[in-house]
Amino acid sequence: MAETNGYAGDEWRERAACRDEDPELFFPISEVGLGAKQVDRAKAVCARCPVASECLADALSNGLDFGIFGGMTPRERRSLSRRNTRAVSAERSARD
Numbered sequence: 001m002a003e004t005n006g007y008a009g010d011e012w013r014e015r016a017a018c019r020d021e022d023p024e025l026f027f028p029i030s031e032v033g034l035g036a037k038q039v040d041r042a043k044a045v046c047a048r049c050p051v052a053s054e055c056l057a058d059a060l061s062n063g064l065d066f067g068i069f070g071g072m073t074p075r076e077r078r079s080l081s082r083r084n085t086r087a088v089s090a091e092r093s094a095r096d
């Protein structure tokens with residue numbers, strides 16, 4: 001079974017700060033207006049989550065397109081993925 005930061009499989013989920021929160025909080029309809037306040041409230045929960053990095057890695061590896069995971073919106077995760085892809089490409093080009 002895969003292990004992440006000492007957690008086997010999905011064991012990290014047991015330590016999630018959002019376990020006692022309303023799941024709806026993490027799925028705002030919009031990132032602007034009232035949705036922006038919801039995003040901020042969800043991110044505040046993620047900010048105190050001991051497994052935020054595991055959560056973010058899971059969301060990125062599974063290409064989750066909706067919801068706040070690892071303290072990031074889908075748009076922020078897409079931006080991070082693009083930056084990571086560019087960094088890997090630049091590193092490969094520098095080696096070749």
Ligand code: SF4
Nearest residue numbers: 016018046049055070
């Ligand atoms: S980072 Fe946020 S969404 Fe992910 S497990 Fe922690 S509290 Fe939940």
